[in-house]
Amino acid sequence: MSKLLFGTAGIPLSTPPATNGDLQTIKGIQRVAELGLDCMELEFVKQVYLSKTNAEKVEKFASDANIALSAHAPYALNFNAREAQKIRMSQSYLFSAAEVAYICGAKSVVFHPAYYVGDTSEQAYRTVKTALAEVLEKMEDKGIDITLRPEVSGKSSQFGTIAEVANLCSELTNTMPCVDFAHWHARTGVYNSYKEFASVLDEISSILGKDALDNMHIHISGIEYTANGEKRHLPFEDSDIKYMELLQVLKDYNVGGIVICESPIMEEDALLLKHSFDGLALQG
Structure with missing residues (x-):
């Protein structure tokens, strides 16, 4: 059975403050390990806050703790902006996030590609593809x-339907989708x-091949x-998202x-997901 890792979008809320010059990111990774979770997404959503030197420290600690890392690039990206300067800025932000995340040992960088800004899907797709x-x-x-x-x-x-993202990844090297099931449910009102x-999953595998399901990055x-x-994001108990049905699909596929x-109570709900999935796995 393929291995599915569960973790938090950023430093867990229960992480104690760093002292004596320690890095809060490292304290967060330590807390993830203490909780029994498997991974953490570095949230560079406002800025890439780690220097290259500190990124090397993060890589060593995460590797020793056996915690897998990914990263989220700054929100201020729009590869379909009207102004060429904004596209260049978006490229710079994404490159910086990728560079530092790579030093951290992360395998993936998630990012929000673009807004349509009045363009059709096809028009935005071409512009985004060229910039990426x-x-x-x-x-x-x-x-x-x-x-x-x-x-x-x-x-x-x-910009960012299932088809847009999967097709984009089919045409560009070193790209794979980040499938945010909560986003897709919110955008469509269904898919729940x-x-x-x-x-x-069928749509992704039909475009990218079944191997794409072996290496997914999922937000929920x-x-x-x-x-x-x-x-806005909500705890599972305050929402209508049918996370157990999603977990069953992930297991069956x-x-x-x-x-x-990405819940506001991130570590509590991450543990809920992990324990629920482990329970399904035990059922065979």
Whole structure:
């Protein structure tokens, strides 16, 4: 059976403050290990806050603790911006996140690709693909071997349907989707049942091949949403997300990779996911 790892979107809330010059990121990784979780996503969502020197320390600690790392690039990205300067800035932010995450030992960098800004899906797709290809070329030139993961988005104004993300990854090297099931539920108002969750995996495997299910990066939480899509993340118990049906699909499809919990009570709900999944696995 493929290995599925469970962890938090950022430093767990129960992590004690760092003292004596320690890095809070390392304290967070230590707390993840203490909780019995498997992975942590480094949240570079406002800025890439680690220096290269500190990133090397993070890599060593995470490796010794056997905690898998990924990262989330800054939110301020739009590879379909009207202004060329904003696209160049987005490329710079994503490259910086990839560079530091790679030094940290992370295998993936998640990012929000773009807004439509009045364009059709096809128009935005072409612009996003061109901009990302340039980032990937620079990464290859610099020896940065890390997977870029465009994320399934939660609002109808954002580029990032399942098909858009999967097709983009089929045409670019070193890319794979980040499938945020809460986002997709919020964006569509549906996709909240065993059959619908399974259809997402079927669509991904039909575009990228079944091997794509061996190396997934998944986001999940409860979510509040409107007709326009996501509003805010919620604990599972306060939402309508059918996480047990999702976990059953992940088990039945033998999915491998990383599951990051973005709940406001991140470690509690990450442990709920892990223990629930382990319970399903024991049932055979």
